Amino acid sequence: MIEETLSKGERTSRAIIDAAYDLIIDQGYAATSMRQIADRAGLALGGIYNHFSSKEEVFVAILEKRHPFFQIVPLLNSVEGETIEAFARNAAHTLIAELGHHPEFLNLLLIEIVEFKGEHVPLVFEKMLPMILQLAQRLSNLGGNMREIPQLVLARAFLGMFFSYFITELLLNQTKFMAMQTNALDHFVDIFLHGILSAEE
Amino acid sequence: MIEETLSKGERTSRAIIDAAYDLIIDQGYAATSMRQIADRAGLALGGIYNHFSSKEEVFVAILEKRHPFFQIVPLLNSVEGETIEAFARNAAHTLIAELGHHPEFLNLLLIEIVEFKGEHVPLVFEKMLPMILQLAQRLSNLGGNMREIPQLVLARAFLGMFFSYFITELLLNQTKFMAMQTNALDHFVDIFLHGILSAEE
């Protein structure tokens, strides 16, 4: 349907990006060759260069379409919840429900950090700025009492909750002898909301 | 002094590991060549193969000596503090004081995840097990009241606090227009201890 309305160039452009994305999040950038990308996209090696002028340009195109933040921020914008607590809980479950099936969805972010030293981060941030501002506006109107915490710290800690959840999940999945933790996320959210200490003293 | 007592083989072995470590955390594994490693270690290309039988074997040797967990866990073991809160605060500051000057110290962990899919994680975990058990024993004796949280979740959340601190710090350092956050770590610890919600209702 949609494919029909796209020009041929646009279609193979997307096929290249899709193929490169799959390969790169699986193998990393340097370990993925243009030949592999061409094969998977279903065209000849030289054909890629009719759409992208270099390997890195393909990578940048992937970042602009598929950076994890572009998945996370809109999802957060769609989360319901009147209070801070309700929003945090719903956000956690929404993100896990949507992204939990793709534990490698963070790989693109990590690859960019590891293989490009984060030099494309400004590009991604700039492209995300409207979405971020909209989200910030939305969050500032939430009900509930919150301790005095700088907004940026709050955002970092909230994002960090997912970073740590996914990265440690990834590490644990490798050590088979450790038990699965089905409700670990709820605990993470609880710690984020209430901390590890008990109220009594 | 110490060098004098080491055999020639041991010395160049270490030189190779040191050189490879510097290059790999800077460029990634696939992007680092054996020639670069040889040059930086100060020997000829073929010389490496008198000490390691392949490039991956060099990488494994690096992991066994320099994996971030081997720096973190002993540091945590050395942290003082009688209560949970005191320990958490001291631990955070100790780790940042020691590792904060090397924001790339997590790279080896990320590289292993990204370029090897975490397949060496069991190896590292096994080597760390005694240290971990010792630390767990130490922490279970801390004073202070804590909410009921599974030990493994607690460990994940605690580690996650540093993951998120360092990764977001790394991201922010790229976006020059954002202000430095000098005391962000204290806020992270506060959130870890008390959560973001205020006690009143």
Next chain:
DNA sequence: ATAATAAAAACGAACGTTCGTTCATTTCAG
């Protein structure tokens, strides 16, 4: 101590592949 010797280490050219990119040519779409 000194000389002889066997093992370990260093060397660097060479091997066969694979890499990213280019290009003249052919095919196809609008």
Next chain:
DNA sequence: CTGAAATGAACGAACGTTCGTTTTTATTAT
């Protein structure tokens, strides 16, 4: 019919690894 898209051979450079040789080290016998 014209420009965009696809082709696949070819380029030089770089890759990991091997190998025959030379040099250095550590040990033994003198």
